[in-house]
Amino acid sequence: MSTPYEANTVSYADGMIREVLIIGGSSSIGRAFASAATMRFGRVTGTFSRRIPSTTVTGVNWVHLDIRSQESVEHLLEVCPAERLSAVYYFPGYLVESPTSPPSLDDLTESLQVNVGGLIQVFERMASRVPPGCRMVGISSRSALKPSFDVAYAAGKAAQLGAARSLATKFPQVCFYLVAPTTIRDSRMFLSMPEVVRMRHEQRLRGDMLSPADFADVLLTLDELSDDDLRNRLFTVGVEEEP
Numbered sequence: 001m002s003t004p005y006e007a008n009t010v011s012y013a014d015g016m017i018r019e020v021l022i023i024g025g026s027s028s029i030g031r032a033f034a035s036a037a038t039m040r041f042g043r044v045t046g047t048f049s050r051r052i053p054s055t056t057v058t059g060v061n062w063v064h065l066d067i068r069s070q071e072s073v074e075h076l077l078e079v080c081p082a083e084r085l086s087a088v089y090y091f092p093g094y095l096v097e098s099p100t101s102p103p104s105l106d107d108l109t110e111s112l113q114v115n116v117g118g119l120i121q122v123f124e125r126m127a128s129r130v131p132p133g134c135r136m137v138g139i140s141s142r143s144a145l146k147p148s149f150d151v152a153y154a155a156g157k158a159a160q161l162g163a164a165r166s167l168a169t170k171f172p173q174v175c176f177y178l179v180a181p182t183t184i185r186d187s188r189m190f191l192s193m194p195e196v197v198r199m200r201h202e203q204r205l206r207g208d209m210l211s212p213a214d215f216a217d218v219l220l221t222l223d224e225l226s227d228d229d230l231r232n233r234l235f236t237v238g239v240e241e242e243p
């Protein structure tokens with residue numbers, strides 16, 4: 001009897017197995033994408049940080065990662081060799097639960113570490129080792145482009161955009177791009193924030209929200225495009241929100 005991991009192994013005509021790493025694949029939209037990705041890619045490795053992933057996501061090889069820890073990043077690079085990867089997705093984000101004015105130094109540090117520092121650590125370390133044309137995809141936010149009630153989050157996402165552009169120039173053999181969803185229905189990220197609860201309620205009434213599965217579909221559809229259509233671009237997905 002084959003394990004779920006073997007059952008999801010697909011051989012391509014040229015003998016290559018497409019292997020993908022999903023950083024932050026264990027909850028909300030990352031989990032929906034990890035689940036959908038098992039149908040597209042031959043091997044899927046996903047990371048989690050605090051919560052053991054749900055057993056409903058089968059076929060994913062799970063690895064623990066705290067992106068703020070150098071040791072943890074080293075461990076990931078060891079167990080998931082970059083040379084085998086055809087795509088790496090970066091989902092971790094840090095949004096301040098109750099933003100203060102101004103944001104605390106701790107919140108600023110955490111936002112920069114999780115939203116952008118981790119992406120740089122992993123993407124830059126892997127970029128010189130992945131096969132040419134490997135996709136490196138960051139999950140961005142409208143807050144990278146527009147004002148946000150959470151200044152620390154917006155700063156982290158704007159810095160992520162700057163980092164992705166610079167990495168794309170530094171490693172032209174890699175296909176870097178970002179994808180910014182509109183608000184995702186039922187995601188854990190914003191649940192406790194009054195401004196967001198109100199905005200989400202209005203969006204829900206207007207039918208403006210994406211489900212995690214819809215967004216996963218968008219990511220898979222983008223994966224079908226050519227490198228030239230994707231390289232160094234930021235795709236915004238879903239209906240525009242009010243600032």
Ligand SMILES: NC(=O)c1ccc[n+]([C@@H]2O[C@H](COP(=O)([O-])OP(=O)(O)OC[C@H]3O[C@@H](n4cnc5c(N)ncnc54)[C@H](OP(=O)(O)O)[C@@H]3O)[C@@H](O)[C@H]2O)c1
Nearest residue numbers: 024026027028029049050051066067092093183184187189
């Ligand atoms: N949700 C939305 O409506 C929305 C809208 C626009 C943009 N986005 C962006 O989409 C991305 C995903 O959002 P989401 O709602 O799915 O977030 P989420 O539920 O908080 O999931 C984030 C993922 O990253 C992992 N993670 C968190 N901190 C980490 C750390 N220090 N080290 C390593 N992994 C860590 C989480 O693992 P654990 O669960 O184990 O901690 C989880 O797998 C974020 O970048 C967010 O900014 C979301």
